Amino acid sequence: MTFGQLAGLIAAIAFLILVIFACILLNQLSKTMKETNKSITTLTRDVHYLSQEMEDVLSNTNTLLDDINRKSEQLDPAVKAVADVSQSVSEVNASLQEMVEKARLHREKRQFDRSIFKFAGKTLVFDAFNKFRQHRKQKKGMINNE
Template sequence: MTFGQLAGLIAAIAFLILVVFACVVLTQLSKTMKEANATIAVLTRDMDNLSKEVEDVLGNTNSLLDDINKKSTQLDPAVKAVADVSQSVIDVNNSLHEMTEKVNARREKAQLGMSLLKTAGKAAVVNGIARFKQRRAEKKGVDTDE
């Protein structure tokens, strides 16, 4: 065997190994592609089912939202009435506070007047007693002088 034949034999063996390796890789790649295609088919089918269910959920959500909107529209007068009652209560409360302040002011004024009247009455009584004592003392003094 010559050197050229030996080189050709080595090249042929290397090419054979390369072909065998390529066949193994292509076989594995083919299996992987088949599994990927099967997975994609399952995902596509599942996505179709899921999209149908999502459409049903969206339809139900829209009908519920319409129902809620109708009911909230019906509740608007009640909410307005509650707001009006609340405002009325606030007005009554403010009026009661004003009336209480006026009554307290009048009571304080009356108490001040009564206090002044009591003071004046006490002063008059004390003054009257003092005059009485003075007159009595004067009469005793006049009686003793005679």
């Protein structure tokens, strides 16, 4: 065998090895593509199922939101009425506090007036008694002088 034939044989063997590796690579790539297609099919099916579920959830959410809005509109007059009652109660409370304060001041004034009248009455009685005693002393002094 000559060098040319030997070089041709080596080149043919190298090309054969290259073709074998290319076939193995293409076979593995084919398997990978099949698995990828299965995964994509599964994901597509799952996404479709999830999108249907999400539509149901969104529909229920919209229904609940509409229901809540209707009920809150129905509650608005009640809340306003409670606020009005609260305001009225506050006003009544303020009026009662004012009335109680006036009654307390009136009672204190009456007690003060009573104590003044008692003091004046006692002073009047004491003065009258002192005048009576002086009058008796003077009378006794006149009787004793005679």
